[in-house]
Amino acid sequence: MKLYNDPEGSKSKDYSGIGIIITNVLVILYAVIDDWDLGSMMLIYWVQSVTIGFFHFFRILLLRSFCTEGFTSNGQRVPETANGKWSTALFFAVHYGFFHLIYLFFLFGIASQGAGAEIADDVALTEEGGIPRGLLSVIGFFLGHGYSFYQNVKADLKRRPGLGTMMFLPYARIIPMHLTIIFGNMIASSTVTVLLFSSLKTGADYLMHIVEHRILQKPPTNDS
Secondary structure (H helix, E strand, O other): OOOOOOOOOOOOOOHHHHHHHHHHHHHHHHHHHHOOOHHHHHHHHHHHHHHHHHHHHHHHHOOOOOEOOOOEEOOEEOOOOHHHHHHHHHHHHHHHHHHHHHHHHHHHHHHHOOOOOOHHHHOOOOOOOOOOHHHHHHHHHHHHHHHHHHHHHHHHOOOOOEHHHHHHHHHHOOHHHHHHHHHHOOOOOOHHHHHHHHHHHHHHHHHHHHHHHHHOOOOOOOOO
């Protein structure tokens, strides 16, 4: 099963993409079964977004060869050196982490406006002695993105991806979360809202998966 055309014409299955869709669908089913509110659902995806940033940070650090054409810092082109790679990775970690800290404050603000329900109650044990479905969702996302990280790093070592493009790509995945936060106070938490947000987030996840393969995993260039 392959839902997009690989730029290299490979016939291998897109297991990472399949995993993204399956994991997101399972989380949506968990939300419907346990009647999660919008705040609870967004917290699950917040953890997923942090996981994406965690793996992306190390993906940048593991680059061997990369291009910085058009990528500048303080008016100067970022050097294609270990120092350039490290400074980019650290900037990404601080910037990405700061935004997610702000998102977390908004998430608890949205959750506190629910019908008296706390996030912990929404993702609690479904039966005594069982495993919280919220925790299963987090584990599923971590394993899925861990596998994708492994595949991406192998591909990066064979190519020469753009460092600037790589740094900015993860932000596109949090656009649905950002929009939901902005309009969260104006939208009543309901099953329809949760399904709408989840569908938007799933689409963004898979879309960015395709973008990463099309943009970052191109054949290596010959320029210096």
